[in-house]
Amino acid sequence: MDKQRIVAFDVETPNFKSDRMSSIGIAVIEDGRIIDTYASLIDPETYFNRFNIELTGITPEMVKKAPTFPVIWKKIGPVLESGILLAHNAAFDMKVLAQCINFYGIETEMIREYACTVQMGRKCYPELEDHKLDTLCRHLDIELDHHKADSDSIACAKLYLDYKDHGIRIDKFKRTYDLSAMRQLKG
DSSP states (O other): OOOOOEEEEEEEOSSTTOOSOSEEEEEEEETTEEEEEEEEEOBOSSOOOHHHHHHHOOOHHHHTTSOBHHHHHHHHHHHHTTSEEEETTHHHHHHHHHHHHHHTTOOSOOEEEEEEHHHHHHHHOTTSSOOOHHHHHHHHTOOOOTTOHHHHHHHHHHHHHHHHHTTOOGGGTOEEEETTTTEEOOO
8 A cells, every 4th residue: 555645736827937936735645645635825026927817817916815825834834745746748737836036935844756647647647639638538438627726636636646556656757856956856
């Protein structure tokens, strides 16, 4: 039985800078199943682009009373710190997370293990035309309300569980990310 704790997460951003979050979704995996989920809007304390509003459906009005990242970190920090991070197109989500942590001066473990379900999907389903989240979810009949952080994080967790059932092991895809330098480490 797999005793690793995997924390799938997804972020949505308010603009092209992608240096703040307007929402986050988290799905925690233990013992081969999703044991907990969490989602919240976040006040990014910055401007919104029309493109991002249309993509995510999140408007400045919707986040006016939402917590800021430092407030939400008190809830999500311990969860994100509790296991291997997992995201679909993880380089994007890891960088947004790193930029938020650095901007707000959050103290946390800065070197983190993570894996990407895009890379795992390429190995598990090489025959697909692409390995976008919606493509993989359609192929596997996983429900998805795309660009909604809660739905995306749960879909990411379900993809991982499918890959695991097909013999794909996260250890072969783990990377290390330096949140302070906002980049993947070599090795």
